[in-house]
Amino acid sequence: MSNLFQPITVGGLALGNRIAISPMCQYSAEEGLAQSWHLIHIGGMMMSGAGLVIMEATAPEAAGRITHGCLGLYNDAHEEKLREIVTETRKLSSSRIGIQLSHAGRRASCRSVRDRWRGESLPPEEGAWQTWAPSALAYDDSWHCPAEMNADALARVRRAFKDSAERADRAGFDLLEIHGAHGYLLHQFLSPVTNRRRDLYGGDVVKCMRFPLEVAQAIREVWPADKALGFRMNSSDYHPDGLTLDDAVTLARELEAIGIDYVVMSAGNLAPGCKIPPATPGHQVEYAARIKSETGLTAMAVGLIVEPEQAEEIITSGKADMVAIARAALDNPRWPMHAAAALGVDMEYPPQYIRARPNNWTGFPIVHPNAREIKATRQMDRPSSGSWDRPEVVTITDS
Template identity: 65%
Template sequence: MSALFSQGRLGGLDLDNRIVVSPMCQYSGERGVAQPWHLIHIGNLMMSGAGLVIMEATSVEAAGLGTHGCLGLYTDEQEKALGSLVAQANKLSSARLGIQLTHTGRKAATRTIPERWRGEPLPPEEGAWKPVAPSPIAYDAGWQVPEELTEDGIRNIIQAFADSAVRADRAGFDLVEIHGAHGYLIHSFLSPITNLRTDGWGGSADRRNRFAIEIVRAVRAVWPRSKALGFRMNSTDWTPEGSTLDDAVDLARALETEGLDYVVMSSGNIKPGIAIPPAAPGHQVPFATAIKKGTGLAAMAVGMIAKPEQAEAVVASDEADFVALARPMLDNPRWGLHAAAALGADIRYPPQYIRARPNNWLGFGFVHPDAKPPATTQQLDRPKSVSSWDRPAAPEKPSTAA
């Protein structure tokens, strides 16, 4: 039996398997509002064979948007659009759907990736807004110097995360992941490179961790226990002057006591110019393993996990509980279905695509010569209609009739 395709659990969620689609910014929002592109993009990924799909980094306030095209979840219009998307996406598969909440901090007000041939920071004539940060340190030469947050400003952002979580719950999301990595606002508080404060929000590691802890505490207070709450964490700043893996494990333990369910481990991006090891397949998996060994949290691994056998090995060897993929899913939006075939697992297909399932298509072996036949043939229930795939219903109680 495939470990990758065994059932998993995050918080109060039961997942069909251990494959997760990582959040991927689409730069296609308008005023922070999701557009038809997002439904098509997410809808495709809901039919990828993954057990969990997490929507892109979504800001908790206008100042936290990374670009003009990023999504937000701080207005009624944004909430309504996402609620409609969730309702439509949930008809496509039994995959669970989450959202990542963020504040980009001093990395706000940039051009989108397709536009960055003209430079990354957004100039005033293109509508740049003022970034905020724990300390007034620009990300790089040519970037704006952010405004140092006051006590009230910090408290307002903590509340904004909680408010956005309430909106995410109303919109129907199953999971919230808080973005605490990649040099964004939470990471900027965590790292001694970017947090030079001398008040209760900076200095010692405990004080630098305080912002992240209070955000998780505020979100946990409003986010249902029947759903899942996670945190994308920086594992290391890749420099002795920055945060380390030991710091990350200590923070994860603190967040576990606040009711966090899982951690996904990323690294780097606190500032330009730091020499980092070259990316290689599975290069960040050991960071997830450190969380598994050092805490009771579920650990999600990222970092060039692209082949089914590779993902299977990560889960089967207990290096991580889940694997999260981004670019491989853009490259192949049916990655999970093809991975199941490669590993000999038989999984649910959308009923509209059932003719392409390995045991229903004589040509599958010709197109995918390395695929294994499934060990068993799953008997799929007939859907109520060909336009939807309902989530599995609770089993009926046995009859008490004589």
């Protein structure tokens, strides 16, 4: 039996296996509105075989978008469009669907991948907007300088996160993830590299955590207990003055006390000059292992997890409860299905793709020579109710 393909319950949410598709910015929205690209992209991921698919970083207010092409969830039109995507993609499989809420802070108002992105701040003639941060510190010398958030701005953003969470619930998402990593606003408050305040929201570790915890608490108050609520955090800033894994453990314990269900342990991307070590397979898994050993939170591991056997070992050894993959799924949108075959697990396929299932296609072992032999089964067609039958074991003979 594969442990990677065992079910798990996160908060009140039951998942069919331990694989999540990470949020990945698509830079394809128009005025914050999801487009046909998002429907096709997420629809494909929902047919991947992953237990969970999380939509990309989505801004709770217009000023929180990274680029003009980023998703928003701060008006009725955004909510309705995302509801349509949830409704349509949920018909495709039993995978659960989540969304990540993120405010870019000082890293907002930049050029996107679709606009010759080079990590550049938008100039005024290209529609730049006022950005906000815990302190008036530009990302680097070539970027705009953000406004330091006063009491009104803190209240506005806190309320925006809460309102967006309520919209996400009404849109039908099963899970919500708060982005507190990668140099975006909540991370900017957490790290002494970007937070130079000397009020209640800056100074020591406890004060630097205050605003992110207030946001998490506000969302917890409105997010249903029968769904899942998570937080993505930095395990290390890779900066001599930045956050450490010990700081991450402290934050994780505070999040657990609030009622957060899971954490994703990421790292880096805070500011120019951070000395990020070379990425190697599973290079951030140790961070999830520390959280799993010292808290009661569900720990999700990330960081160049690309091989099925690697993912299986992470779960089997107890280093993490789940794994999240991103670029591996862009490269191979059927990664979970192929991982199942590699680990000897017979997985449901959409009936439309049944002819490519390992035990229904003689070409599969040629294309995937490392796949284990799977007992011959026949998967029944989907009934009119829209639910999926489990495979029925039968004897398949040549005819």
